[in-house]
Amino acid sequence: MTPGARVAAAIEVLADIEARKRPAADVLKEWGLSHRFAGSKDRAAIGSLVFDALRRRSSSAFIMGEDSARAIMLGALHQARGLSVTEIAALCSGEGHAPAPLSEAETTHLAAPDLTDAPPSVAGDFPQWLESAFAAVFGATVVAETAALALRAPLDLRVNTLKTTREKALTSLAHLHAGRAPLAPDGLRLPLTPDGRGPALSAEPDYLKGRVEIQDEGSQLAALCSHAQAGEQALDLCAGAGGKTLAIAAMMGNKGQIYATDADARRLAPIYKRLERAGARNVQVRAPRRDQDVLADLEGKCDLVMVDAPCTGTGTWRRNPDAKWRIRPGALEQRIAEQDQALDEAARFVKSQGRLLYVTCSVLREENEDRLKRFLAAHPDYRSEPPRLMAEKAGLPELDGFASPFGYGLRLTPLTSGTDGFFIALLTRE
Ligand SMILES: C[S@@+](CC[C@H](N)C(=O)[O-])C[C@H]1O[C@@H](n2cnc3c(N)ncnc32)[C@H](O)[C@@H]1O
Structure with a gap:
């Protein structure tokens, strides 16, 4: 699938999640089963686009001035992935299975995304009904705190000291660019790929043999x-x-x-x-x-x-x-x-x-x-x-x-x- 076709598929999945009020993971799975031509890399990339869009759903809709699945996905390409209007327009070529070209209004919104008047729940991408509960916890930092909750998470591992040491695990997982987690003495942190995916840990000997566990x-x-x-x-x-x-x-x-x-x-x-x-x-x-x-x-x-x-x-x-x-x-x-x-x-x-x-x-x-x-x-x-x-x-x-x-x-x-x-x-x- 081309990058544009993956974006179009993500829009389709987002629309389905909204229409049927179904969990994202279920809808993604169903989409994969009914689109057998999509390979595992395509499915993972589409999942990553959908999750990025969900993380930034409110702010994406706000900058686009509407909350359709297409608007949320396009807005999130800017909000979550930092793409410019030119890069987004290139994905939306209308050719093959790519999304239709940007409208004039979409181009205008993406050229000057503006959250200046957005309420905290929009700037921090969380449900509006939780605004007072979050304000009670975070006060003046509510937007910064909730915006950080709307970013991607790294993949953290705990080294199982019943079987190995952190230094040994660092060496054996060097090919995944494992580093020390900043605070936990037995923690490792693995970077994500640029499109937000973690490494396929389930095939790693360290994981299969219980030398590391996935744990935040x-x-x-x-x-x-x-x-x-x-x-x-x-x-x-x-x-x-x-x-x-x-x-x-x-x-x-x-x-x-x-x-x-x-x-x-x-x-x-x-x-x-x-x-x-x-x-x-x-x-x-x-x-x-x-x-x-x-x-x-x-x-x-x-x-x-x-x-x-x-x-x-x-x-x-x-x-x-x-x-x-x-x-x-x-x-x-x-x-x-x-x-x-x-x-x-x-x-x-x-x-x-x-x-x-x-x-x-x-x-x-x-x-x-x-x-x-x-x-x-x-x-x-x-x-x-x-x-x-x-x-x-x-x-x-x-x-x-x-x-x-x-x-x-x-x-x-x-x-x-x-x-x-x-x-x-x-x-x-x-
Ligand atoms: C946050 S999860 C636990 C996660 C787990 N400790 C871990 O680290 O993977 C909370 C669990 O509490 C259980 N639970 C809820 N109320 C409970 C109760 N009164 N007594 C025992 N377990 C309860 C739920 O079934 C659920 O599995």
Whole structure:
């Protein structure tokens, strides 16, 4: 396919996403199945164009003066890829399968894109109904923070120290231009291709043999803030596919015991293979069973309980831009209720002097500091560890620079820490 034909296909996919309100990944998959002539490179390039357009959907529509799929894609070629009006016009030749040539109005808009009067939700490309929630967190930097959430994310890896070292992994992944992640001591960062794709890691021996795991640097830092130690009893209450379980298994050097569970057994499905690949041998998966308390024996026994809570995922919009336009107001209330429930549940497993790590990949105050405030009022035997101490004990004193101004924990963001958005707080029990 020519570059122009790929743009035309991306416009078609965007129109379909909008018309059928379907997830982008599903529509892209269907498009690939019904256009067999498109090769894997074409499909990846079209996916990348669609995701760039979704990241910058509002601002692209604004500069174009309309919100059709074509306007959003053309605007995003400027907004996300920095193409000039001449370069965009060259893609829209109208020849073969390329989009129709630019109209006079499109040329005018693309020649002088202007966001001067755009409200924060447009300049920062996020849903308008979240404007007050974002303003409450970021104040004067709301546009800079949300605009950073609308950029592409790098591909981060965690080196599995049960199997190798960061220096060895750096050497064996040099052909992918792997570099050290700036903050996480076992983190690697891989650059993306100019059109926003990461390397095909699934065929790499380091990945297949469990020497590296795909994990955002922020998630790695969250695990480190648990201060998990060899020999401890740890419970990962919201283990899901096990990203953080694997990270703490490595921190504990396979010594002690980690219990991994999740309210939804299906979410745990990938964990078994991942544990095996990573060589993590101190993890017991306790899948939930109807009418049976599978954690009863752990009550008051755990040195560490992790609550990697279900959340709106606002911190991961760089990787999942479709999600930001699909989220509805009711979802925030629902997540808040689930967060309170998970925290209350976690409290019964923490032993005296034990720790409770609360993590979300959302930047919203409602899902973070406000949840802890409620929890601490209901559980007077818990204290919030000052961020400075939490960072120091993790061996990462520089993380104190990301301390939340709202009383508890750390807030990482693409703008400040260069990671996905995360909230991390550690509570200790008297
Ligand atoms: C953010 S995901 C976990 C991601 C995972 N820890 C990782 O690092 O890959 C949140 C998980 O919490 C689970 N969950 C929600 N409420 C829960 C509860 N009350 N108890 C246990 N798990 C819960 C969800 O099913 C979901 O899998």
